[in-house]
Amino acid sequence: MNDPLSAEPDLIKDLLTKPIPKNLWHYTSYKAFQGIVESKQIFATDLRYLNDSQEFVHAKELAQELADEVVDSSAAGVVVNGMLKKAVDLAFNTGPLRADRLQVMVASFSNARDQLSQWRGYSGASSGVSISFDLSKIRPPLGVETAVVFAPCVYELSEKKALLQRALSHMVGVVAEWVQDVQEAIQSDPQLLNKIKNPTEHGSPYVNGLDLNARLRQAMTKVNFDLVRLCPLLKDSSFSEEREWRLVLPISAGKQLQNPIKFRPTSNTLVPYIPYPLCGPDEPAPVNDLILGPGSHAEAEAATFSFLQSKHIMVKPQTSKVPYRAS
Secondary structure, eight states, X not given: OOOXXXXXXXXXXXXXXXXXXXXXXXXXXXXXXXXXXXXXXXXXXXXXXXXXTTTTHHHHHHHHHHXXXXXXXXXXXXXXXXXXXXXXXXXXXXXXXXXXXXXXXXXXXXXXXXXXXXXXXXXXXXXXXXXXXXXXXXXXXXXXXXXXXXXXXXXXXXXHHHHHHHHHHHHHHHHHHHHHHHHHHHHHOTTXXXXXXXXXXXXXXXXXXXXXXXXXXXXXXXXXXXXXXXXXXXXXXXXXXXXXXXXXXEEETTOOOSSOOEEEEOSSOEEEEEEEESSOTTSOXXXXXXXXXXXXXXXXXXXXXXXXXXXXXXXXXXXXXXXXXXX
């Protein structure tokens, strides 16, 4: 069976293979900066503990809304009615995106080099650092069938809807193709319609690839795979200033991990995370630029430069140009 979407632009693939910028920034504290450089690892944190309370909820609501819209415009008509709603419900409520079946770990970076809101939000008000990394090797190679992705977040509503519609259209396309195949088969064999309506009386009617359930299972696998990769990248537009890129690491429940999940304390909970390697064990951390927060100590540039040199990183830090200092 041919993929009904094979001739259309693959918006999801285009997003997940966008060229990685030379500089992507990570705002953090001096303590965390030291740990990243020395361990050559970044913490990928459970998505449910991030500062956006609508993580995944936003994507689910959009998918539910689109299920109605796609059904209304579907050429498959009555056959498709309700099927996408069921597919979205299966994916998010009982399927692979349910919280107790999938844990999504995220490491965040930004296209913003020296941004006030990032200093305030992620680096101790103004006394942390903005680390730029060369992350050209962090994405899984093309052709590797994995749910791990490294891509920019999407904030624009129309783009988010187009991406989700592409994912859900696997289902619509399969049903529409099935309806067409059945109509053509019935024209050749008028008795086929009665066989389909009464399978127990006539035996298996699903000849010539007309088994809808088998096609739906195959389509649902594609829908789930796309949603697992896509949904962690869909952010509310109020976060657009962050210009975030995400390393997304989905973990199925019960999966044995090479790097086991660890926990770090905050003021009100323990946060699950995975230390994720930024480079090989014999390479220096891929730091290619460094901005010190506007509230840094007067001698921070000298001390930080010496520290980087001791780790074989030839980068000269600069102090932020943002005229801000926390009181």
